[in-house]
Amino acid sequence: MNPTEPKRSTTIKYIDPQVPQTELPAYAGNRYEATVPDTLDLQAQMASLAINGLTGPTDPEADYEIYWQVAFNTNPPVMWHAESDCVQAKHMEALPLLRLASGSRQNLHVEKRWTEVLRQMQGPDGLLYFPKIGRPWCVFGTYGQEPPGDHYFSPWQEGRLLAAMTIYYLLTGEDAWKDAGRKVVDGLNALAIHEDNKAHFPANFIGVGGKFKSGDGAAGIHNPASWISWMIQGLANYGKHAEYQPALDLAGELSRWVIEDANHFDATGCFLPEYSGAPRAHFHGHTMNLLSVLEYGTAAEDAEAIQFADRGFKYAMSQGDCLLGFFGEWLNMSTPQTLEMCTLADMIALAIKLSLAGTGDYWDMVDRWTRNLFVEGQLTSAHRAHWLASKTATTPVAPMQLPPFHNSDQAIEKNIGGFGYSLAPNDFVSRYPYGAHNPALGIIHCCTANGARTIYYLWENILAFTEGCLQINLLLNRASKWADVDSHIPYTGQVDVTVKQPLQLSMRIPEWVTPEQATCTVNAQPRSLGWKGRYAQIGDVEKGDVVILCFPITETAETIDVEKRTYRVLLRGNTCVAIDPPGVDCPLFERDFYRSTTTRWHKVTRFVADKVLDW
Numbered sequence: 337m338n339p340t341e342p343k344r345s346t347t348i349k350y351i352d353p354q355v356p357q358t359e360l361p362a363y364a365g366n367r368y369e370a371t372v373p374d375t376l377d378l379q380a381q382m383a384s385l386a387i388n389g390l391t392g393p394t395d396p397e398a399d400y401e402i403y404w405q406v407a408f409n410t411n412p413p414v415m416w417h418a419e420s421d422c423v424q425a426k427h428m429e430a431l432p433l434l435r436l437a438s439g440s441r442q443n444l445h446v447e448k449r450w451t452e453v454l455r456q457m458q459g460p461d462g463l464l465y466f467p468k469i470g471r472p473w474c475v476f477g478t479y480g481q482e483p484p485g486d487h488y489f490s491p492w493q494e495g496r497l498l499a500a501m502t503i504y505y506l507l508t509g510e511d512a513w514k515d516a517g518r519k520v521v522d523g524l525n526a527l528a529i530h531e532d533n534k535a536h537f538p539a540n541f542i543g544v545g546g547k548f549k550s551g552d553g554a555a556g557i558h559n560p561a562s563w564i565s566w567m568i569q570g571l572a573n574y575g576k577h578a579e580y581q582p583a584l585d586l587a588g589e590l591s592r593w594v595i596e597d598a599n600h601f602d603a604t605g606c607f608l609p610e611y612s613g614a615p616r617a618h619f620h621g622h623t624m625n626l627l628s629v630l631e632y633g634t635a636a637e638d639a640e641a642i643q644f645a646d647r648g649f650k651y652a653m654s655q656g657d658c659l660l661g662f663f664g665e666w667l668n669m670s671t672p673q674t675l676e677m678c679t680l681a682d683m684i685a686l687a688i689k690l691s692l693a694g695t696g697d698y699w700d701m702v703d704r705w706t707r708n709l710f711v712e713g714q715l716t717s718a719h720r721a722h723w724l725a726s727k728t729a730t731t732p733v734a735p736m737q738l739p740p741f742h743n744s745d746q747a748i749e750k751n752i753g754g755f756g757y758s759l760a761p762n763d764f765v766s767r768y769p770y771g772a773h774n775p776a777l778g779i780i781h782c783c784t785a786n787g788a789r790t791i792y793y794l795w796e797n798i799l800a801f802t803e804g805c806l807q808i809n810l811l812l813n814r815a816s817k818w819a820d821v822d823s824h825i826p827y828t829g830q831v832d833v834t835v836k837q838p839l840q841l842s843m844r845i846p847e848w849v850t851p852e853q854a855t856c857t858v859n860a861q862p863r864s865l866g867w868k869g870r871y872a873q874i875g876d877v878e879k880g881d882v883v884i885l886c887f888p889i890t891e892t893a894e895t896i897d898v899e900k901r902t903y904r905v906l907l908r909g910n911t912c913v914a915i916d917p918p919g920v921d922c923p924l925f926e927r928d929f930y931r932s933t934t935t936r937w938h939k940v941t942r943f944v945a946d947k948v949l950d951w
Contacts, residue, residue, distance in 0.1 A: 342449035345399045348470030350456035351487045351544070358451040360444060361507035363435045365945040370815075373824050374936040376707060377813040378795040379943060382714060383438035386788040389715070389753030390427045390434070391443035393781065395743070398471065399453050400446045402427060403743060406751045408721045408765055408778040408922075410731040415751065416742035417473035422466060425496035425566075426785030428454060432503050433792040433951060439943025451504065454497060458516060459544060462523030463489045464497050473741040480540030481549040489544075491537045492563045494524065495570030495628075502574045506949055517574050521583045524567065528586065534597060535589035537564060559610055561598035562621040564590050568628035573951070576635040587632040588641075594625055595644050601625075605647030607655075607667060615668040620786075623652060623682035630686065634693050646695045649686045653701070656683075657898045660912055661705030662761050664899050672899040674758040674766040677713045677783035681755075681790040684710060688793050691809075697870075699809055700847040704910045706794055706810075707826075712924040713756045714787065715764070715779065718748040720922045724765065754779045755787035761898045763919030792951060801839070807871065808833070808843040815942040826908040827935040829889035835881040841874040846909060849887040857884045891931070 340360065393415050394400040402424045403415035428450050434440070457464040465487035468474055476482035479490075498520045505513035527546055528535040539548035540563060568587050575583030594600065600608055600622060607617040626648040633641030656663030661680050664673025684705050687698035715721070725748075757780040760766035765778060798814040799821065800807045806818050811831045814821040818837060824830040829849070833841065845854050847870075854872055856863045858881055866873035874883055889909045896903050905925075906914040913927040929936070 340444040340448045342400065342445040342452075343396045344449065344452075345397065345470060348399055349467050349486065350453070351459045351465045351467065352456045354456070355452055356455040356512075358448070358455065359508060359510070360448055360451065361432060361435075361504065363432075363439070363441065363507075363945070364947075365439055365943050366817075367439060367941055367943050369939060370820070370942045371937050371939050372813055372822050372942075373827070374938045375813060375823050375825060375827070376711060377940065378791055378798070379438050379813070379815065380940040382711070382791050383434045383788075383795060384440045384442075385714065385716060385753030386784070386791055387431065387434050387438060387440045387442050387753065389751055389755070389781075389784045390431050390788055391446040392750035392752070393747075393754070394446055400449050401471070402781050404781055405777065406747055406754070406779045408724045408748070409728055411725050411728040412731075412744045413721060413725045413747040413778075414731070414742050414744045415747045417471075418741075419474055419476065419479070420780070420782070421471075421473065422490065422493050423782040423785060424450075425493040425500070426782060426789070428500040429496045429503065430785050430788035430792070432500070432507060433949065434788055436507075436945045436948055437792055437795040439941075439945070454500060455516060457497070458519065459487070459523075461526070461544075462519030462521075463527070464494055464520060465489050465544065466493070476541065483539070483541045483543035483548045485543040485545075485547065487544055489542045490540060490563070491524075491567050492540075493566065494520065495565075495567035498567075498570035499573050502570070502577050503949065503951075506577055507947065514578050517578060518580055521571065521574060521580060521586065524571070525582060525586050528589070530589060533589060534593040535586060536560060536593045536597070559598060559600045559608075559621065561594045561600040561625050562618070564594070565625040565628040568594070569631045572628075572632040572635040584632070584636050588636055588638065591629045591632045591638075591641050594629055595641070598625075601644075601648055605644075605649075605651040607648070607651065609668065617667040619652070619655070619663050619665055619667060620676055620678040620682060622648065623679055623686065626652070627682050627685055627689070630689055630693070634689065642690075642693050642695055645686065646690055649683075649690060649696075649698075652683060652686075657761070657896055658701060659704060659894060659896055659907075660708040660761060660898075660905065662709055662759075662898050665758075672901060674760060674899075675709060675713070676757060677710075677755040677759070678786045680705060680710055680713065681783070681786040685790050685793050688797050692797065699844060699870075700910075702794070703810055703846065706812075707911045709759065709761070709924075710787070710790070713759055713764070713783075715752055715754050715756065718752060720764075721748045721778070724921050751779055754781065754784040757783050759924070760919065761896075761901075761903055762915045762917065762924050764922035764924060796948065796951065804838075805840045805842065808841075811843070811846065815944050817944050820942070824935045826889060826911040826913070826930050827932055829887040829909070830935075831885045833883040833885075835877045835879060835883065838876070838878050841877050841883060842868065842871045843874065843885055844870050845872055845885075845887060846889075848889075848909060854885060854887045856886070858882070 406415040501517040571587035607622040630645035665676040822832040904916040915925040
């Protein structure tokens with residue numbers, strides 16, 4: 337059987353019943369074995385695992401629809417379908433990006449069926465509709481009222497699905513994807529309410545023909561801005577890459593509505609409450625708006641939009657811990673909050689993209705947050721989760737009073753690579769008091785998809801090559817067609833660069849290093865350094881040259897206050913190697929091995945994709 341040949345549901349009824357012919361991208365590239373420092377590796381470590389987390393917890397009887405949640409505090413651990421399975425739209429954007437970063441070909445059959453389903457969701461009006469028939473777990477109420485008919489559209493998924501179409505167009509060159517994306521844009525333009533050079537949408541859920549239930553506005557669920565933010569991103573990327581001006585124009589109208597009319601932010605960037613009459617503000621519900629408006633701003637060179645995102649980002653940094661990267665899910669709460677990985681993924685993405693836009697220099701924040709809670713927030717082992725489940729009494733068939741659309745078959749193993757939903761600074765699952773939510777839930781897959789996409793943002797922007805110059809922004813392991821980067825951090829302050837073609841090289845030094853502390857050799861010969869801000873200018877290098885940048889690295893202890901609790905952290909450079917008090921259930925920062933001054937090495941298969949997207 338062809339390993340990419342998927343199962344196809346006979347019960348789910350898409351608006352287009354015809355299964356289209358789609359071909360996956362080749363994902364071609366160069367693979368080779370290498371012995372590298374056993375330090376943070378986004379390609380070999382995070383991206384490959386995340387593909388398992390994106391495609392593993394899926395239902396082959398339902399066209400590989402994701403199981404939205406997985407619980408560790410049940411016996412056995414269980415995952416289940418829910419209305420929020422629709423966040424699979426995020427998975428469909430992130431998956432091909434991570435294949436470029438990792439070279440992983442795991443579960444190609446899942447991706448194949450997803451590409452078919454994506455096309456089957458497109459209605460005659462160009463919009464992408466989720467089916468109701470064959471998906472009995474799709475019960476409305478959490479986010480809005482059920483619209484009439486057998487299929488429904490929601491602004492908050494459309495943008496990520498359009499982004500997926502754009503990626504497949506760029507990777508395959510097939511006009512069918514470009515044409516499908518254009519139809520989405522035209523359908524959105526026809527449905528949007530356009531007023532005073534701004535636009536918004538009338539409801540959360542809309543049926544075929546623009547029908548919706550009266551009163552189905554977003555104000556009682558999330559601020560309406562949250563519903564259109566994903567759409568802005570998709571429109572901006574399609575407009576930029578497919579060179580379709582109506583997409584950028586609509587993204588601009590929606591962005592101006594968010595900035596001026598949504599009442600989601602004040603003029604200084606402060607997050608305003610999520611609900612009328614209630615003080616709480618959802619962190620991710622605001623940061624995803626900032627990221628979306630920033631995507632439009634950079635695509636359209638709209639300085640006002642970029643500055644709006646920067647103001648909001650600065651406010652967001654003031655509301656959390658910027659050492660490890662902890663930002664509570666809700667602001668203005670009396671109870672301690674947990675970290676929703678969607679939020680940290682947004683914050684890292686904002687820091688990267690604002691730095692690239694030249695609005696600020698946030699690379700040190702990116703380095704800190706990535707090395708700490710972003711890495712620790714990805715599930716990498718099944719052992720501790722099984723241990724947690726074993727402490728729990730046997731759970732009834734319908735856990736936590738959910739409908740019985742659940743699966744306990746290898747629920748932990750299939751979610752390896754997923755991102756946590758309710759982290760404490762020291763534990764993957766938190767015992768904090770947490771409102772109406774279950775504090776030890778484990779994973780919800782909006783976090784997996786947002787985390788996965790941010791892995792790509794990080795991996796792509798470790799380095800940048802422009803007009804013969806290679807600039808290394810983050811001192812992390814990275815293979816590329818220009819050079820391979822091997823980072824010894826945090827064992828020692830050393831980064832090795834093996835050059836693959838003639839170029840000019842510059843490298844950013846860490847925030848704890850002063851320029852006079854950095855030394856450099858090229859092929860074991862000392863090389864004097866020039867400086868441009870924090871970037872050491874190594875100068876001209878040739879194919880085969882080995883560049884070694886060295887600087888001091890030491891251990892420091894810090895006391896931090898996070899969500900009404902105090903922690904003592906031990907840092908080696910920017911890397912937290914221990915935290916006190918330690919976690920109880922799935923403890924984080926058990927990294928004593930990093931305290932050695934001797935680099936550990938291991939063998940990996942490196943992958944350099946033939947094509948990398950500017951995303």
